[in-house]
Amino acid sequence: xxxxxxxxxxxxxxxxxxxxxxxxxxxxxxxxxxxxxxxxxxxxxxxxxxxxxxxxxxxxxxxxxxxxxxxxxxxxxxxxxxxxxxxxxxxxxxxxxxxxxxxxxxxxxxxxxxxxxxxxxxxxxxxxxxxxxxxxxxxxxxxxxxxxxxxxxxxxxxxxxxxxxxxxxxxxxxxxxxxxxxxxxxxxxxxxxxxxxxxxxxxxxxxxxxxxxxxxxxxxxxxxxxxxxxxxxxxxxxxxxxxxxxxxxxxxxxxxxxxxxxxxxxxxxxxxxxxxxxxxxxxxxxxxxx
Amino acid sequence: xxxxxxxxxxxxxxxxxxxxxxxxxxxxxxxxxxxxxxxxxxxxxxxxxxxxxxxxxxxxxxxxxxxxxxxxxxxxxxxxxxxxxxxxxxxxxxxxxxxxxxxxxxxxxxxxxxxxxxxxxxxxxxxxxxxxxxxxxxxxxxxxxxxxxxxxxx
Numbered sequence: 001x002x003x004x005x006x007x008x009x010x011x012x013x014x015x016x017x018x019x020x021x022x023x024x025x026x027x028x029x030x031x032x033x034x035x036x037x038x039x040x041x042x043x044x045x046x047x048x049x050x051x052x053x054x055x056x057x058x059x060x061x062x063x064x065x066x067x068x069x070x071x072x073x074x075x076x077x078x079x080x081x082x083x084x085x086x087x088x089x090x091x092x093x094x095x096x097x098x099x100x101x102x103x104x105x106x107x108x109x110x111x112x113x114x115x116x117x118x119x120x121x122x123x124x125x126x127x128x129x130x131x132x133x134x135x136x137x138x139x140x141x142x143x144x145x146x147x148x149x150x151x152x153x154x155x156x157x158x159x160x161x162x163x164x165x166x167x168x169x170x171x172x173x174x175x176x177x178x179x180x181x182x183x184x185x186x187x188x189x190x191x192x193x194x195x196x197x198x199x200x201x202x203x204x205x206x207x208x209x210x211x212x213x214x215x216x217x218x219x220x221x222x223x224x225x226x227x228x229x230x231x232x233x234x235x236x237x238x239x240x241x242x243x244x245x246x247x248x249x250x251x252x253x254x255x256x257x258x259x260x261x262x263x264x265x266x267x268x269x270x271x272x273x274x275x276x277x278x279x280x281x282x283x284x285x286x287x288x289x290x
Numbered sequence: 291x292x293x294x295x296x297x298x299x300x301x302x303x304x305x306x307x308x309x310x311x312x313x314x315x316x317x318x319x320x321x322x323x324x325x326x327x328x329x330x331x332x333x334x335x336x337x338x339x340x341x342x343x344x345x346x347x348x349x350x351x352x353x354x355x356x357x358x359x360x361x362x363x364x365x366x367x368x369x370x371x372x373x374x375x376x377x378x379x380x381x382x383x384x385x386x387x388x389x390x391x392x393x394x395x396x397x398x399x400x401x402x403x404x405x406x407x408x409x410x411x412x413x414x415x416x417x418x419x420x421x422x423x424x425x426x427x428x429x430x431x432x433x434x435x436x437x438x439x440x441x442x443x444x
Contacts, residue, residue, distance in 0.1 A: 009307035009351055038310075038349040039330045055354060079343070103419025104397060105334060108343040109350070190418035191332070 004041045011053045015060065015168075018052055019141040023164040025050045030166050032075045032111040035102065036118045054166070060113075063087060065174050072170045074113020078102070078125075081112060091172070092285055093128035093180035093199045093278075100124050100184055103191040113167050116152060119159050119222070120193075122261075126153075126223040127199035127215035128182050134172040140164045146171075153222035178203050179286030183274040184217075187261060194218050195262040196270045198250075200278035204286040209238045214246070214275060219254035219267050226253045238288060247276040294355045296321070297365025303352075311347040311355055312336045315362070323363050323392045327421075334420035337393035338362055344397050346419070363392045372399055374440050378433040386424035393420045398434045406442040410435065 007029075012018040022028045027049040031037050037051070054060055060073045063084045070090055072081070081087050081098040088095045101124050102110055115125045116136070126149070134149040138161065149170070152159050161167065184197035196218050203211035212233050214226040229249040236242055256267035283290065293302050296319065305314055312329075315321040315338070324347060327335035331349040338347045339361040366372040375398050378384070385391050394417060401408055401416035408416070413434045422430060 003313070004308045004310060004351075007308060009353055011353065011356070034351070034354075035331055035349055038351070041308075042329060053354065103332075103334065104400075104416055105337055105344050105346045105419040106331060108340075109331075109345045190415065 004038070006041050006047065007049050007051050009051045009053060011056055013056045015057050016141070018054060018057060018166065019139065019164075021050065021052050022166060023141045025052075028052050028163065030054055030117070032114040033077065033106075033109040034114075035106050035110040036114060054113075060168070065090070068174055069171045070174045072112060074116075074167045074169060075111045076113075077109065077111050078107035078115075079104075082107065086174075090174045090176075090178075091128060091132050091180060093131060093182040093201065093282070094125065096182035097124040097128045097184075097197070097199070100182075100186075100194075106191075112170070116149070116170075117159055117161065117167055119153050119155075119157050121156050121220065121222055122194045122197065122218040123223065124182070124184060124194055124197055124217070127197055127217045128180065129170065129172065130215035130223060130225055131180060131199045131201035131213040132172040133201075133213070134170050136170055137168040138165050139168040140166075144168060150223075150225060155221045175203070177286065179282040179284065179288070181278040181281035181285065183278045183281070185270050185274065193261060196256070196267045196274060198271065198274040198278050200275065200282040202279070202282045202286050202288075204238075204283070204288045207238050207288065209233055209236055209242070209283075212246070212279075214250060214278075216250065216254060216271060216275075218261075219256040219271055224253065226250050229253060238283060238290065240290060243276055243279045243283075243290075246279060247272040250275045292353050292356050294357060295359045297361055305352045307351060307353050309352045311338070311350040311352050311360070314352040315347060315360075321362055321364060325389055325392060327389070332419075332421070333390075334393045334397065334417075335390055337396045337420065339396055339400060342400065342403075344393075344400050344419070361396075363395055366396075366399065369399075371402055371437075371441060374437040375399060375402070375434070378437040378440070379430070382429045382433040382436060384426055384429040384433040386422075386426050390420055390422045390424075394422070394430055398437070401434070402438055402441065407438055408434075 078098040180201040184194040186192035201213040256264040325335035327333035331346040
């Protein structure tokens with residue numbers, strides 16, 4: 001087979017070092033686990049880039065609960081997320097989703113920051129983070145700012161990151177007693193991309209659906225929220241009928257395409273199925289009954 | 291220059307930054323138990339343990355193992371758990387062409403090290419990143435469950 005070509009690898013030991021490289025080098029590309037990027041260098045003709053390996057920068061790795069927020073470093077692997085009790089308790093949907101990403105080998109290597117910046121419309125970690133209200137910390141050598149995670153995505157495989165910027169971290173509120181769930185359909189069970197995925201977040205007040213958030217993946221050029229549906233069900237008394245109504249309404253929000261993994265029609269139908277499953281499970285996890 | 295431990299021995303090696311860990315192991319260091327299959331991180335034939343965890347060496351660059359501990363089946367030849375796995379694979383006929391076997395053994399090893407009595411589902415999850423194209427999955431799964439029973443009888 002062909003050797004890898006078209007890049008050089010730099011391994012800055014500090015964050016400042018990495019940001020300096022990002023702002024001074026032409027065609028600088030951050031790399032974490034490399035599970036998405038490295039295979040692309042088998043194709044000759046890709047333009048030469050400097051890969052800036054973030055793997056040595058300790059402050060970019062790990063999960064912290066602090067001042068009512070969960071902070072996740074971008075080089076945190078999917079396996080670290082699965083092993084985290086903090087994530088299991090406060091963001092069960094993200095815990096669910098991380099277990100479906102890749103294989104054991106990929107989860108041990110691939111990172112949440114990489115999954116986001118790769119910007120696949122089917123990325124499994126995105127819908128859970130969206131419903132948990134995640135924000136992304138974007139930094140260059142000059143300045144840093146937080147944006148709602150949804151704004152990170154510009155299109156399939158495209159983010160709003162400028163050439164000198166990196167994703168520095170993620171944060172979302174740590175709220176006890178909430179429920180969330182991630183559901184997906186793939187062409188088989190293990191080690192496959194999602195044909196459709198969905199995440200739901202609920203807050204419960206007795207049998208009232210105090211807060212509801214719904215996110216869908218692989219049904220539009222980027223992962224999306226369903227704010228119209230959320231508004232319709234928020235504050236209502238929870239019931240099977242309400243779940244059916246919300247699930248059916250999500251079909252209208254989806255604008256999928258036909259591709260090798262599935263047809264647009266199938267994706268629309270499955271959107272309702274997955275939202276229904278996720279609402280049930282999230283409500284159950286929030287301690288609710290039906 | 292990359293400095294790392296391979297099967298318990300320290301290695302210092304001059305390597306181009308575009309070389310994969312897989313190519314360094316096979317071509318430069320002669321460790322041919324690590325197989326080259328898809329080169330996309332999907333088939334698992336090139337699985338190695340890095341600091342104890344299975345990863346696919348075809349999509350890791352050689353300089354990225356600086357300071358890490360890399361194990362292949364060669365370094366675990368006398369390990370009691372690996373011995374049980376190897377024997378279970380042989381007794382159950384879990385090896386046909388053998389190409390997937392080193393990677394399967396390493397994935398199974400990491401599973402049983404951390405989970406002495408896995409369920410069949412957990413075994414399947416542990417080897418979901420290792421493709422066998424002789425399709426001997428049934429005997430492979432049985433072998434791993436057998437080895438688990440031998441190392442931790444009820």
